[in-house]
Amino acid sequence: MSAAMPLPMPIHPPQTCEPMQPGAARFYRDVLRLLNRHGIPFLVGGAYALNHYTGIGRQTKDLDLFIMRRDFDRVAAALAGEGYQAELTYPHWLGKAFDGTAFVDLIFSSGNGVSEVDDGWFDHAIDAVVLDTPVKLSPVEESIWSKAFIMERERYDGADIAHMIRACADTIDWRRLLQRFDPHWRVLLSHLTLFGFIYPAERHLVPAWLMEDLVERLRREIHAPPQDEGVCQGTLLSREQYLSDIHQQGFHDARVEPHGNMSPEDAASWTRAIPERDDEG
Known part of the structure; x- marks a missing residue:
């Protein structure tokens, strides 16, 4: 009889996320409750979502809220009504709301223009409580998708992805995740390959069919003529x-x-x- 697959080690009890700016928690809480009161759809991501999914806490310099691009003006108007300043910082992906030095990121895409917030983010969001306020969190699939492209000299989100895969493997919709990455499936393959390197005893948490699918895509591609020349x-x-x-x-x-x-x-x-x-x- 073959030995059973080892179970993942238990995730540590959740640690707290602490804002770096004094008084920022009050501002964050005000924004969450304000948007709830106005009925404007939003999702909490960033450090708070990572904390929920993995139990990993960290100090955070801001609050990441994901919204639809079409709702930005409504959000800005609601904030202005409470005396808060909002700006469309980068029209292709991000706005910000301010209270002194504390700020909230209002995100509707990604810096590279790939991970646009659409209805699917909200269809698969989960319920949670952040700063004593009922909210919905960015789905784990979209959290992985949006983080997967962050590979700057000063910031790399691969560790967050590995921790989310390990903590949430049994609830991730792997087929939907694959659909999110198309046509950038090589990026997904790179992170899943690294996951097996980081946690060699838990490689089984990534479905075999998915790795086989991606490796077969790679095999076909390396034998095909180059595309997207230049x-x-x-x-x-x-x-x-x-x-x-x-x-x-x-x-x-x-x-x-x-x-x-x-x-x-x-x-x-x-x-x-x-x-x-x-x-x-």
């Missing part, structure tokens, strides 16, 4: 590290129409926002 998709992973490919090597930017969802103006604005820092070489 396109660099690295810009979908980092807004900074592949700019030389675009500006100096002559590659087309995969974020920008017709290859992606962003306009040239969106890409330029997002590039200008790269923080200035001393380059370590």
Whole structure:
């Protein structure tokens, strides 16, 4: 008789998420209750969703709320009615609400234009309580999808993805997750491959059929003629590290129409926002 698959080790009891800014929790709570009162659909993501799914707590510099792009003006008006300032910081993916130095991110896509918030986010959201307020959380599938493309020099969300897979493997809708990544299935394969490296005794948590499907796609692709000649998709992973490919090597930017969802103006604005820092070489 074959040995049973080992069960994952229990997740530690949830730790708390603490805002870094003094008084920010009150502001966050006000925004959550205000949007509930106005009946504006929103989902809580970021550190609070990660805490719910994995039990991992961390200090957070903001509150991430996911909304539909069409609802941004309603959100801004509701906030203004309570004396809070809101701005459409980057028209292709993000607005912000402020109370002094504390802020809330109002997210309707992703910085690379890929992970647009649509009805599916809300159809599969789950109920939770955040800051003593009933809310809905971003689904784990969309949380993985949106985090999977964050591979900057100063930030990489792969560990969050590995922790969510380990904690939620039995509830993840793997087929829906795969649909979210198409046509960027190689990004999903990279994270699932790393999961098996990080947790070698728990590789079975990722369905075998999914790995076989992705590996077969890879096999077919490596034997097929190259496609999308002259396109660099690295810009979908980092807004900074592949700019030389675009500006100096002559590659087309995969974020920008017709290859992606962003306009040239969106890409330029997002590039200008790269923080200035001393380059370590």
